[in-house]
Amino acid sequence: MLSLRNIKKSYVTGDYTQVALNEVNLSFRKGEFVAILGPSGSGKTTCLNIIGGLDKYDSGDLIINGKSTKEFKDSDWDAYRNNSIGFIFQSYNLIGHLNILDNVEMGMTLSGVSASEKHNKAKEVLEIVGLKEHMHKKPNQLSGGQMQRVAIARALANDPDIILADEPTGALDTKTSVQIMEIIKDIAKDKLVIMVTHNPELAEEYADRIIEFRDGSVISDSKPINELDKSDNYEIKKTSMSFFTALKLSAMNIRTKKWRTFLTAFASSIGIIGIALILSLSNGFDKQIDIFESDTLSGFPIMISQQAAEVDMNEMMEHSKEMRKEMLGKEEEDNTKYPEDKFIYPYNSKENTFIHNNKITQEYLDYIEKIDSNSLSGVSYTRLVNMNLLKTDGSVATPINSSDLRLSSYPISLESDKAGYLESSYDVLAGSYPETMNDLVLVVDEYNNVDTEILKVLGIDSSKEEISFDDIIGYEIKAIQNDDYYKKVGSFYTLAGNPKYMSELYNSEKAISLKIKGILRLKEDVKIPVLSEGIAYSDELSKFFIDNAKNSEVVKDQEAADYNVFTGEGFTSETQGRSSENTKENILASIGGTEIPYMITLYPKDFESKEAVVSYLDKWNEDKSKEDVILYNDMAKTFATLSGSIMDAITMVLIAFAAISLVVSLIMVGIITYISVLERTKEIGVLRSLGARKKDITRVFNAETFIVGSCSGILGIIIAYLLTFPTNAILYKVTDLEGVAVLNPVHAIILIIISVLLTMLGGSIPAKMASKKDPVEALRTE
Ligand code: ADP
Ligand code: MG
Numbered sequence: 001m002l003s004l005r006n007i008k009k010s011y012v013t014g015d016y017t018q019v020a021l022n023e024v025n026l027s028f029r030k031g032e033f034v035a036i037l038g039p040s041g042s043g044k045t046t047c048l049n050i051i052g053g054l055d056k057y058d059s060g061d062l063i064i065n066g067k068s069t070k071e072f073k074d075s076d077w078d079a080y081r082n083n084s085i086g087f088i089f090q091s092y093n094l095i096g097h098l099n100i101l102d103n104v105e106m107g108m109t110l111s112g113v114s115a116s117e118k119h120n121k122a123k124e125v126l127e128i129v130g131l132k133e134h135m136h137k138k139p140n141q142l143s144g145g146q147m148q149r150v151a152i153a154r155a156l157a158n159d160p161d162i163i164l165a166d167e168p169t170g171a172l173d174t175k176t177s178v179q180i181m182e183i184i185k186d187i188a189k190d191k192l193v194i195m196v197t198h199n200p201e202l203a204e205e206y207a208d209r210i211i212e213f214r215d216g217s218v219i220s221d222s223k224p225i226n227e228l229d230k231s232d233n234y235e236i237k238k239t240s241m242s243f244f245t246a247l248k249l250s251a252m253n254i255r256t257k258k259w260r261t262f263l264t265a266f267a268s269s270i271g272i273i274g275i276a277l278i279l280s281l282s283n284g285f286d287k288q289i290d291i292f293e294s295d296t297l298s299g300f301p302i303m304i305s306q307q308a309a310e311v312d313m314n315e316m317m318e319h320s321k322e323m324r325k326e327m328l329g330k331e332e333e334d335n336t337k338y339p340e341d342k343f344i345y346p347y348n349s350k351e352n353t354f355i356h357n358n359k360i361t362q363e364y365l366d367y368i369e370k371i372d373s374n375s376l377s378g379v380s381y382t383r384l385v386n387m388n389l390l391k392t393d394g395s396v397a398t399p400i401n402s403s404d405l406r407l408s409s410y411p412i413s414l415e416s417d418k419a420g421y422l423e424s425s426y427d428v429l430a431g432s433y434p435e436t437m438n439d440l441v442l443v444v445d446e447y448n449n450v451d452t453e454i455l456k457v458l459g460i461d462s463s464k465e466e467i468s469f470d471d472i473i474g475y476e477i478k479a480i481q482n483d484d485y486y487k488k489v490g491s492f493y494t495l496a497g498n499p500k501y502m503s504e505l506y507n508s509e510k511a512i513s514l515k516i517k518g519i520l521r522l523k524e525d526v527k528i529p530v531l532s533e534g535i536a537y538s539d540e541l542s543k544f545f546i547d548n549a550k551n552s553e554v555v556k557d558q559e560a561a562d563y564n565v566f567t568g569e570g571f572t573s574e575t576q577g578r579s580s581e582n583t584k585e586n587i588l589a590s591i592g593g594t595e596i597p598y599m600i601t602l603y604p605k606d607f608e609s610k611e612a613v614v615s616y617l618d619k620w621n622e623d624k625s626k627e628d629v630i631l632y633n634d635m636a637k638t639f640a641t642l643s644g645s646i647m648d649a650i651t652m653v654l655i656a657f658a659a660i661s662l663v664v665s666l667i668m669v670g671i672i673t674y675i676s677v678l679e680r681t682k683e684i685g686v687l688r689s690l691g692a693r694k695k696d697i698t699r700v701f702n703a704e705t706f707i708v709g710s711c712s713g714i715l716g717i718i719i720a721y722l723l724t725f726p727t728n729a730i731l732y733k734v735t736d737l738e739g740v741a742v743l744n745p746v747h748a749i750i751l752i753i754i755s756v757l758l759t760m761l762g763g764s765i766p767a768k769m770a771s772k773k774d775p776v777e778a779l780r781t782e
Pocket of ligand 1: 011012018019020038039041042044045046
């Protein structure tokens with residue numbers, strides 16, 4: 001059933017070639033018990049390994065059941081070992097971390113025998129060798145003889161036709177040797193047993209046939225066969241190890257070195273911990289930013305100014321050449337930055353600045369008024385009108401320069417209650433919120449500071465360190481109508497006369513009395529002030545003033561004249577829409593000749609209503625030509641994108657750092673796996689002798705790194721999760737933000753997967769190395 005034909009095998013070490021088998025010709029019968037004798041180094045083991053398909057012959061042929069093995073592929077050899085061969089080694093070669101039962105079952109596991117069948121068979125063979133009661137023990141809990149019996153059981157388990165035993169009693173005492181020989185003899189009844197032994201007496205006593213080797217050749221054979229055997233049906237079942245088996249095998253192995261595995265997993269989880277923490281922080285910050293946005297950024301207004309967008313092309317060039325090209329409508333010659341040449345270059349700034357002038361019309365104002373009042377908490381109008389304000393020190397009245405007063409009109413609510421917006425954002429420190437159009441308010445900053453400039457303009461003594469609220473509340477200034485304030489001299493207008501006349505005006509009936517009704521300060525939790533420190537008044541007041549001014553002489557004359565009626569100057573022709581420019585529109589606006597405000601500021605209630613407002617504003621532009629669109633400026637958007645991208649950048653940098661530690665752990669896992677491969681070399685040999693394919697060996701180590709990777713991933717996530725608690729506690733102390741670090745479960749799962757993939761990557765090279773190990777050499781290692 002088995003024949004060796006002119007088998008030659010030599011080993012080359014360096015320059016030296018050792019012929020281990022030299023033209024060996026042997027045939028074996030079924031059911032024969034053959035003993036091979038010979039001095040050490042005569043090639044017995046080599047012969048056995050070649051018969052068992054563990055080693056490859058150099059030339060000749062091995063005929064199995066009449067079939068040549070010359071064309072055998074690796075998988076054929078693996079299957080052959082698994083199906084047809086049972087190995088028994090001198091040093092037992094049990095897998096230490098598996099119990100007896102698992103050791104015996106391993107060959108069947110590899111050939112995919114079902115669990116129950118495997119169990120039954122394993123118990124059956126353990127019964128034969130008399131070890132059934134010990135099946136749950138580990139190999140190191142058994143004596144040498146018992147271990148060899150386990151090895152015999154393992155060799156028998158898959159019901160092979162051939163048992164190959166290499167000095168099975170070499171390590172045992174005489175008494176135990178006899179027991180083992182008895183068992184082997186029993187087996188030999190229906191199997192071909194080929195046993196290498198040192199002991200001629202044992203051979204004489206038990207074997208049917210004795211073959212002697214010397215220097216790689218057969219020198220005697222007690223029962224040679226010469227006839228060639230006929231070809232039988234030869235079919236072998238291919239082996240394969242499932243990933244689950246590999247996993248179990250590695251899990252058992254890992255159990256024997258829990259601490260090392262734990263420490264490895266922990267060390268390699270540090271990268272995961274880092275990334276998970278960073279992600280949970282950035283996650284949390286994103287959420288905080290979202291909350292901040294809807295809470296606070298919605299406080300950032302949408303502004304619609306007559307002069308909407310001023311784009312400095314030079315600045316823009318820094319960002320994008322294409323954009324600049326598009327705006328200029330032509331290709332731009334390349335300008336060198338920091339030129340070396342000794343010239344200056346004239347450059348027209350106006351040509352390089354693009355301004356879109358919003359043509360705000362009454363129609364547009366009406367459109368704005370129709371914004372859903374549920375979306376807006378307030379609207380404020382900025383007008384350029386100078387309301388001809390006068391103050392008095394008790395005896396003499398003098399004009400107030402309104403820009404020095406930092407006058408602003410406070411936002412009005414579109415809903416009925418007038419002070420609505422102010423009430424939601426400002427605390428009253430003294431007095432009350434404004435009630436009528438003649439009520440002014442003084443806005444102070446969070447320290448109750450008021451700029452001395454403002455106080456000076458108002459005529460309040462600012463030399464004192466502190467000023468009582470009482471000195472402020474009720475403080476009165478007056479607005480004078482145009483016709484009283486300006487006098488026409490010739491064809492020009494001028495201020496109406498001397499201080500005495502001013503005092504008269506101040507005290508006259510026609511003067512509009514404006515009183516400071518309250519002192520307001522931004523509420524602590526409101527982060528964005530809508531009013532600058534200074535005096536705020538109602539839009540109603542300016543509207544009232546403008547209503548009167550419309551019919552004043554100075555406005556009428558200015559409307560008719562194409563020069564400045566105060567200075568006689570002509571107007572700036574090339575206008576850029578700035579409020580300070582000397583244009584007819586600006587002059588008219590300053591004397592109350594226009595009802596159209598210079599700027600409209602919208603305060604959306606929250607983030608959603610902001611969207612609604614913005615889309616409402618966009619709708620206006622839908623069918624407008626390029627010049628007629630009205631652009632708005634969304635302050636919050638600019639801010640939000642900015643903060644978002646900064647966060648992203650920081651996150652990226654931190655993740656990059658943490659990723660480095662991941663790479664370190666990757667290398668570490670590679671090293672650990674490599675060590676594990678070295679440690680498990682013998683196991684690799686055993687598995688190969690049982691028919692495991694190279695692939696299966698790779699799988700075993702991949703399974704090990706898989707376990708380490710999952711452990712480190714899960715461990716990392718757990719630690720990162722636990723760390724979010726102290727992190728949040730610290731952040732709460734430092735920033736007052738609650739629950740910033742939030743671990744997103746999706747991130748957690750992705751990180752575990754990454755950890756598994758990376759560790760498997762790190763272990764893949766050692767795993768491949770393991771599979772390439774020569775099984776004979778692997779078995780020889782200690
Ligand atoms: P035996 O089992 O009869 O003691 P072996 O079959 O193990 O002998 O060895 C036969 C010869 O081949 C010996 O001289 C041995 O040194 C040599 N040999 C066996 N394996 C190797 C190897 N892997 N590399 C080099 N020489 C080897
Ligand atoms: Mg030997």
